[in-house]
Amino acid sequence: MADKKRLLFYPELREPALEIVGPYWKIGPHDQQGISTLRDMVKDIDKQKSLDELVIFLHGYTGGMMLDDDDDGNLKDYDLGEEAVTQAFAKTKTQIEHIRFEGCWVGDGPGDMAKFGRLFNARDVSGFTWVHWSNDITVTIPRG
Numbered sequence: 642m643a644d645k646k647r648l649l650f651y652p653e654l655r656e657p658a659l660e661i662v663g664p665y666w667k668i669g670p671h672d673q674q675g676i677s678t679l680r681d682m683v684k685d686i687d688k689q690k691s692l693d694e695l696v697i698f699l700h701g702y703t704g705g706m707m708l709d710d711d712d713d714g715n716l717k718d719y720d721l722g723e724e725a726v727t728q729a730f731a732k733t734k735t736q737i738e739h740i741r742f743e744g745c746w747v748g749d750g751p752g753d754m755a756k757f758g759r760l761f762n763a764r765d766v767s768g769f770t771w772v773h774w775s776n777d778i779t780v781t782i783p784r785g
Contacts, residue, residue, distance in 0.1 A: 644693045648673040649685060651699035651708070657775065662698050662743050677709045679719060683729050691736040698743035704750015722756030730760045737761035742768030
């Protein structure tokens, strides 16, 4: 499989995707794409024939991800193993070796992550079991 990588991120997370997550996984800006809905995710993944690595950076919860609803734009919870997700990717032919979730608590649902990985014949799926949190602070250091 080609060493092709892709980073999909929720639009409000664009800055940390470009400055932190992309560089950490060695995924350049041209291989990063903002997605708002499950439909957006499917469309982008379907454009790829195969991927060595797919990093998905969005809000999460135990075994699930949060995206805008396709119908009304409100944030919607999607368990990774639920029927709506399975059906959304039913026609997808993309083969993905490694899937990594960069969303809070997603890794706390290994069964759901495994179901998601099987949709792409992934060798492994990983995710965080804790919360991301960042704050910008300014510190003035006195001279001397």
